[in-house]
Amino acid sequence: MSGNRFNAFQDHGVGIGLRIPHYEHIFSRKPVVDWFEIISENYMCDAGRPLATLDRILEQYRVVQHGVSMYFGSVTAPDPEHLKRLKNLVRRTKTPWLSDHLCWGSVDGAYTHDLLPLPYTWEAVERTVERVRMVQDYLEIPVAVENVSSYAAFTGSEMTEWEFLTEVVERADCGILFDVNNVYVSAMNHEFNPLDYVNAVPADRVAQIHIAGHSKYEKYILDTHDHPVIDPVWQLYARAIERCGPTPTLLEWDDHIPSFDEVHAEAKKAQRFLQPHATELVRAAK
């Protein structure tokens, strides 16, 4: 597997999200896992069990940090305390790159703890680029921004989501955490063709890929990370790998979490697209 400068040229294979219900299994069985993704915020405390356990994981596994509250698109500046804690954690985990979302979620110091969509405007491009650059300079490791699932679009938008993503990552000179499930969810909610998105994303900047399951409602799809990956999402993944080459891939499963083995088996399905003979399989999946 070949890396790029946005994932520090790492050959990470297929990982899964580290989740509390799986700790016991991981410590007692020591399963072979290419890598774990952690939610940074869960370990940005001062001491105690979360950090002690993380240290045990770090002894045996490669860990990549993924954040949920940097809010690159928020107009209010990030809390300096947040940045300081994040940097301390980066030193602890030695994460080769770090990701957070292309969204906003707090304003004037009040936090929604949600990943709220941005209007795709030039003003938002500028604001977001400034923030990504600032965080990347401060942390001194490559930063990747992740496309989110969204349920609302804005009347003020001046471009498509993929155009917006491209403008941001090119101007900020950062990587992309490309979430193909989010592409699918947003395509359904906003009535565009998800392949247009996958075909437009700057492939040389994709540091990592997320795959996940979701919930379908009558009138919209929610990104709930509580199901296996559906076939149309595997097809988008296949196309993404075809364009980006083998890329560190991670399965997200956050709710109704099944056994470790079940989650790991679901993640490992990605390997068939990453193997040397993958091209044929990619064709088969179409």
Next chain:
Amino acid sequence: MSAHANVSTTPPTNRSLMDLAALQREMAAAVMQPLTPDENMRPTMPDGRSTTAVAASFIAPNTRLTAFERLEIYNRQYWYRVLGALAEDFPALRAVVGNSKFDALSIAYLAEHPSRSFTLRNLGSKLPAWVAAHPEHTGRRHRLAVDMAKLEWAFVEAFDAAELAPLTQRKIAALQGDSLLTLQPYLQLVALHYPADDLVIELHRREKRQTSEAGVAHEEVSGAQTAVPRLRPRPIWLAVHRVDLSVYYRRIVREEFQTLEAIRSGSALGEALDAGFIGSRIPESKRADRVREWFGDWAEFGWICAG
């Protein structure tokens, strides 16, 4: 599925002139406004404007959902998330006041104190004081509810707060009346109206909250109402602390509690001991022995650190 993006069909003349800061303030205000009792978005904004008009001013509809309905998804998601987080951290308070009263209490609290932190861990930081000041939200068992809120917040702090290097036995032996000390940050001092510590342990056990490997593993918050036994009021002084990464509740006497509180608020050791024995019925002749015992415990648990 159509191959075009919705955004490209919006004529430029319809575009909102709202800047990013204004959009985020407007959207956050709508998203964080409490839902109606039927869990829908409210028809009016806090300032009296129509939510339908506000939503339409910056959100585009699609073929299935209006601007109002699209914004409502975020409004609901916000409340489900923060209410869920609070219910996870305060299961015993929820059991004491009852599930529906707890929801109303949480909504009122969060409307007044929305999260000011990047982490949901701190969501309940102001809840103990808020519950104490709002008996109308707790019902008949107000003082027990206050106890629960205090204890469960102390649990959150004791679980992952900082740990300093404690004083060694030798340094403790050399302490003087004017020595300034710092308490271990994870040590929480909680005065209760009821022996609520046993009840919290029991309720957390029933909620299957286990401080197993690496975290507090929360089961899904259940909708079932948990029965709470009657308790007789009786003052309890509690040190909530951490041993081998697990949280424990240790009952201490009032004098020890007062001494620790005085140390925490910055008093030198001599003054802290004087404050500790205010109103004490422990005879003067026995006090030195008691203090020696406390220091033995503090050394064992690593509660005191250099000032």
